[in-house]
Amino acid sequence: MISRRHFLEGAVAAGALAALPSVAGAQEGFSLAGKTVEWTIPFGEGGGNDAWARFFAHYLGKYLPGNPNVIVRNVPGGGSITGTNSFAQRAPNDGLSLLGVSGSTQFPYLLGDKRVQYDYRDFTPVLVSPTGGVVYIPPSFGVKDVTELPKLFDRELVLANTGPTSLDLVLMLGFEMIGLKVRHVFGMSSRGETRLAFERGEATVDYQTSSSYLANIVPLVEAGTAVPLFTLGALDENANIVRDPTFPDLPHFLEAYEMVHGKAPEDGPELKAFVAFFSAGFPAQKMAMLHNTNPPEVIEAYRTAFAKAVADPELQERKGDILGDYTQATGEAADALFEVATTIDEEAKTWVQNYLRERHSVQL
Numbered sequence: 001m002i003s004r005r006h007f008l009e010g011a012v013a014a015g016a017l018a019a020l021p022s023v024a025g026a027q028e029g030f031s032l033a034g035k036t037v038e039w040t041i042p043f044g045e046g047g048g049n050d051a052w053a054r055f056f057a058h059y060l061g062k063y064l065p066g067n068p069n070v071i072v073r074n075v076p077g078g079g080s081i082t083g084t085n086s087f088a089q090r091a092p093n094d095g096l097s098l099l100g101v102s103g104s105t106q107f108p109y110l111l112g113d114k115r116v117q118y119d120y121r122d123f124t125p126v127l128v129s130p131t132g133g134v135v136y137i138p139p140s141f142g143v144k145d146v147t148e149l150p151k152l153f154d155r156e157l158v159l160a161n162t163g164p165t166s167l168d169l170v171l172m173l174g175f176e177m178i179g180l181k182v183r184h185v186f187g188m189s190s191r192g193e194t195r196l197a198f199e200r201g202e203a204t205v206d207y208q209t210s211s212s213y214l215a216n217i218v219p220l221v222e223a224g225t226a227v228p229l230f231t232l233g234a235l236d237e238n239a240n241i242v243r244d245p246t247f248p249d250l251p252h253f254l255e256a257y258e259m260v261h262g263k264a265p266e267d268g269p270e271l272k273a274f275v276a277f278f279s280a281g282f283p284a285q286k287m288a289m290l291h292n293t294n295p296p297e298v299i300e301a302y303r304t305a306f307a308k309a310v311a312d313p314e315l316q317e318r319k320g321d322i323l324g325d326y327t328q329a330t331g332e333a334a335d336a337l338f339e340v341a342t343t344i345d346e347e348a349k350t351w352v353q354n355y356l357r358e359r360h361s362v363q364l
Contacts, residue, residue: 030297033066039098042083044076053100055322059309080105081115088118093293103167103281110344113364123289125338126302128329130283132210132244133232146229146256157182160194160203164360167281173274210246210324230256235283246325272348284341306330
């Protein structure tokens with residue numbers, strides 16, 4: 001198991017209500033009654049982040065002081081950079097502006113992409129939503145599970161890829177580490193498009209995040225037309241990579257590596273890079289944030305509202321298709337995951353920059 005941060009100890013495992021801020025006096029007199037909160041999502045309509053924000057919007061309005069209306073404003077462009085830059089530059093501090101980001105927003109920041117004009121240190125997280133991911137192949141390879149993966153080491157696999165600095169970077173780094181030869185076909189618009197490429201036989205390896213895997217790939221597995229290999233894993237309370245709670249019978253990536261090679265991966269920049277981008281892309285994939293220019297009572301009101309929303313029995317009953325079987329992080333747990341998702345070892349950062357430049361002609 002690989003530990004990134006000792007400061008995560010106990011935080012992520014804490015329930016939402018345990019992380020509820022103590023703000024008895026802080027919110028007195030603060031109300032958003034009759035007002036509208038605008039939740040900026042730097043992605044187009046209909047995607048995962050859009051669905052996530054729209055799912056939470058009702059509950060957020062229910063628990064914010066004054067029960068304001070909460071609307072989602074989509075600002076797509078630049079792989080989420082455009083909308084996030086705009087939000088950061090406006091520095092809204094009236095308690096009526098919220099930003100929702102994903103791993104696709106974290107990755108350019110971690111890589112030092114010159115297009116990025118936002119700094120995560122200017123934001124405060126009020127909700128962090130994890131997800132998982134499962135890698136699978138067609139049965140035509142004759143590989144029954146991950147222990148037989150070496151059968152593929154001399155073959156070229158094809159991954160339909162949404163971009164070298166997208167969430168798919170985690171898989172690119174993982175395949176490189178484990179020794180698979182993968183040809184990346186860039187330009188896919190979504191993981192839904194990559195799934196269709198797999199189903200048509202154009203891609204010979206694919207992964208989907210948990211909700212899509214459950215809805216779209218499990219039926220293929222049951223029909224015998226897809227073979228799951230491993231998950232990317234999850235983070236426990238000590239920031240160790242452990243098995244994904246949604247798929248406890250599948251090994252996570254580091255287990256898969258050890259099954260294949262008979263030993264754990266060496267602790268060097270390549271492994272640190274994988275862990276950093278995995279952490280930013282999956283355990284802390286989606287984050288709701290306020291700009292730090294908001295008064296403390298506003299930030300605490302949002303932290304409290306999201307903690308109550310997460311604990312709402314109706315949300316818990318409805319969350320399956322959108323949130324999966326993952327603990328939604330608020331309060332200190334959100335702070336800890338936010339830190340993990342927005343920091344990277346400099347040696348690992350340099351290693352990834354060189355990898356992208358030399359292997360995929362990516363100039364950041």
